[in-house]
Amino acid sequence: MDATASLIATTMGAGTPLLLAATGILVSERSGVVNLGIEGMMLMAALAGFAVTHATGQYWLGFGAGALAGMAMALLFAAFAIGLATNQYATGLALALFGAGLSAFLGQSFQGLSLPARSGDGIPGLRELPFVGEAFFSQHGVVYLSLALVAAVAWFLFRTRAGLVLRALDENPPAVAQPEAGATYAAKLTRDDGRIDWTHDAAALDRQVRALNPWPGTFALLGDTVLKVQQAHPEAGQGAPGTVLD
Numbered sequence: 001m002d003a004t005a006s007l008i009a010t011t012m013g014a015g016t017p018l019l020l021a022a023t024g025i026l027v028s029e030r031s032g033v034v035n036l037g038i039e040g041m042m043l044m045a046a047l048a049g050f051a052v053t054h055a056t057g058q059y060w061l062g063f064g065a066g067a068l069a070g071m072a073m074a075l076l077f078a079a080f081a082i083g084l085a086t087n088q089y090a091t092g093l094a095l096a097l098f099g100a101g102l103s104a105f106l107g108q109s110f111q112g113l114s115l116p117a118r119s120g121d122g123i124p125g126l127r128e129l130p131f132v133g134e135a136f137f138s139q140h141g142v143v144y145l146s147l148a149l150v151a152a153v154a155w156f157l158f159r160t161r162a163g164l165v166l167r168a169l170d171e172n173p174p175a176v177a178q179p180e181a182g183a184t185y186a187a188k189l190t191r192d193d194g195r196i197d198w199t200h201d202a203a204a205l206d207r208q209v210r211a212l213n214p215w216p217g218t219f220a221l222l223g224d225t226v227l228k229v230q231q232a233h234p235e236a237g238q239g240a241p242g243t244v245l246d
Contacts, residue, residue: 005135012136012143017042019146023153030157030166036092037077040099045070047103050110057116063142073099165192165219167226194218202234 021038028035048069053062077095080086121127122138129137157163194216196205209218209232218229 002131002134005131008135009138012139016140016143016146017046019150023146023149027153027157027166033081034088034092035074035077036089037073037095037099038092040096040103041070041073041077042099043103044073044099047107047110050107050115053115054110054113059115059118059140162192164221164224164226165195196220196229206232206234 021042025035025038045066049062049066051062052065053059056062073095077091080091081088118140121140122133126137127133157167194208196208196218198205198220200208209229213230220227220229
């Protein structure tokens with residue numbers, strides 16, 4: 001066994017939970033939502049995954065249980081941050097402490113227990129290769145799933161219209177009070193509603209910009225470039241809407 005290959009394989013396996021969490025946080029941050037409770041979510045997901053796997057002997061059931069536990073914690077965060085319009089930073093920190101404490105309390109009964117042995121992980125035919133097989137092709141399927149998820153999220157953000165709209169807000173939304181009282185779990189307004197259609201007249205575009213800022217914000221597309229439009233002022237006799245003025 002090559003020590004370097006073993007180190008690479010261990011690092012990839014140990015880093016997979018962090019990669020999955022970071023991928024979700026990336027999308028959240030891109031939409032302007034700060035979730036500091038991710039650690040509590042991960043701990044509760046880990047506890048649920050271990051408990052179900054230990055009880056059933058099925059690792060994929062444990063993976064599903066962990067995902068559901070993480071979703072439940074995320075829903076709890078949404079209930080406070082969106083439903084009750086609480087401060088995102090305080091809610092996230094409280095959720096992190098809550099998850100850490102509850103997982104430690106419920107996990108006491110699982111101390112000293114071990115999970116059933118797994119069948120051979122990795123990609124048959126490739127895991128037998130010297131060095132690279134042990135380092136890269138002997139991982140659990142979730143490791144490869146997480147890598148594929150990163151590629152899928154990157155494609156979504158940079159190759160789809162929905163991702164372009166999401167990036168239009170980026171990680172620094174305008175420092176203007178948001179209409180939190182009107183926030184819902186199922187959005188009434190989407191960021192795509194803020195896309196400017198230059199075929200409309202100047203008065204209609206002026207109303208759109210004033211109505212949809214700061215949320216969801218208005219923007220125009222110049223090729224692959226997103227141009228944020230936070231203010232507008234109609235000028236008579238200056239050409240059609242969208243005309244660039246010197």
